[in-house]
Amino acid sequence: MKAVTLGPAGTYSHRAARAVADDVEFRESVSAIVAAVADGEYERGVVPIENSIEGSVTETLDALSDNDVSVTQEIVTPIRHALLAQSGNFSTVASHSQALAQCRTYLEAEYPDVALEAVASTARGVERARNDPAVAGIGHPDNAGDDLEIVAEDIQDRQSNATRFFVVAPPSERSDAGGKSSVVVYPNANYPGLLLELLEAFAERNINLSRIESRPSGDRLGDYLFHIDFEAGLYEERAQEALADVEAIAEKGWVRRLGSYDTRHVLY
Amino acid sequence: MKAVTLGPAGTYSHRAARAVADDVEFRESVSAIVAAVADGEYERGVVPIENSIEGSVTETLDALSDNDVSVTQEIVTPIRHALLAQSGNFSTVASHSQALAQCRTYLEAEYPDVALEAVASTARGVERARNDPAVAGIGHPDNAGDDLEIVAEDIQDRQSNATRFFVVAPPSERSDAGGKSSVVVYPNANYPGLLLELLEAFAERNINLSRIESRPSGDRLGDYLFHIDFEAGLYEERAQEALADVEAIAEKGWVRRLGSYDTRHVLY
Incomplete structure (x- = not known):
């Protein structure tokens, strides 16, 4: 087939x-x-x-x-969210508002001081991370490619997203x-x-x-x-x-x- | 205000x-x-x-x-469709399938031999035109910018799109x-x-x-x-x-x- x-x-x-x-x-x-x-x-x-x-x-x-x-x-x-950035040093997490909401518990616990920025899609957020070392995006770990680091995996609040x-x-x-x-x-x-x-x-x-x-x-x-x-x-x-x-x-x-x-x- | x-x-x-x-x-x-x-x-x-x-x-x-x-x-x-390309010499028109459909009468009459390519959005088609001299896109005339030519204006079949x-x-x-x-x-x-x-x-x-x-x-x-x-x-x-x-x-x-x-x- x-x-x-x-x-x-x-x-x-x-x-x-x-x-x-x-x-x-x-x-x-x-x-x-x-x-x-x-x-x-x-x-x-x-x-x-x-x-x-x-x-x-x-x-x-x-x-x-x-x-x-x-x-x-x-x-x-299922959807698996990872935090993707050029390094662990970022000041903003940019993603779709609902992806940000789905990772809120993790982000508040681990990164209470970073700014959250709502963008049009999760892909847009990962693109922002690729172009700006101060920005992290949210996406499947496979989206990291060669230029982004997988800072953390499975950061979503629950497993029911699909x-x-x-x-x-x-x-x-x-x-x-x-x-x-x-x-x-x-x-x-x-x-x-x-x-x-x-x-x-x-x-x-x-x-x-x-x-x-x-x-x-x-x-x-x-x-x-x-x-x-x-x-x-x-x-x-x-x-x-x-x-x-x-x-x-x-x-x-x-x-x-x-x-x-x-x-x-x-x-x- | x-x-x-x-x-x-x-x-x-x-x-x-x-x-x-x-x-x-x-x-x-x-x-x-x-x-x-x-x-x-x-x-x-x-x-x-x-x-x-x-x-x-x-x-x-x-x-x-x-x-x-x-x-x-x-x-x-109202929506106003223009044909945008690097020149009048193109072999493909790339746009959203519905924009292609809305301009069908004009395209069949003026460009019966060009290929029609359905892409995700009208913006994607204009981007294709910007990157490829063989491709024309469909969009508002103001999208032409400095690098595209307005080949034709108001090419939509009717005026009811908005x-x-x-x-x-x-x-x-x-x-x-x-x-x-x-x-x-x-x-x-x-x-x-x-x-x-x-x-x-x-x-x-x-x-x-x-x-x-x-x-x-x-x-x-x-x-x-x-x-x-x-x-x-x-x-x-x-x-x-x-x-x-x-x-x-x-x-x-x-x-x-x-x-x-x-x-x-x-x-x-």
């Missing part, structure tokens, strides 16, 4: 991809990975869909609605079996109660929604498509009924069934 | 800020802008909240839930009057139908939701806070009733009223 994911070697994505394929190659963007699978160049692609700090990976959501692929598995991996990946495959491999399903809905309409109607289609059949995300259609401000994850297999009658309702609501737009899948936890 | 927004001079943010203040200063991140207003350093901050191509500005959503500020106005500005900004102010200036309101809800709970209950609180009072966005709480995967924009003033009885229901749903968490406001359209 040949898979493609985000490089370089050692990223969370690479670790997740090794769980589904022996032969892993790299592309530089999520869009390129999903397009390569849609074109039949690879049997599988592994892309991050959601992270407990940064939230949804919007590039992945958009790639899944723009390309004809299926989702065959979900992989969840990243979710989707394994994508050609559309012919779409499965209806599995405990969770994902669909993309573009109603191409906007009226009071539209979103409520969509949610009721599932609630009436006692199907739990694990997540709903809106993304701009790109056509006009306030026009959205919805990524919906729900806890039922597409083969189930209640799921088929709910989706029939959803298709009626989206009669001017479209509904894309990405597939059903199970969750695999990759720990390391 | 002194306001702070994203620089450099000439950005969309700067244009929007000039509509509310004569004296505009710059900070390099949305987080820094919102924190500076919360600290009382500036009377107003102007931050992008949503864009019809890129979607929500997640850094703004997070800054609004992390800081004690109010929202006093919404500003909407960016939405929030004007933030110290919490003491929170207004209950205005046609729209924004709140942030952290239920600190997760059970089937939770989101549906939140939406019903508004639907039952015939209040239209113009937008709902989930953001990770940062505590654990699958734990969200919700940014809700609705079409009613906080002073209205139906809004107060709806928010009382929402507060009961979020009894283990919290509800933050950002304020009510009107929309101002800035055209140029």
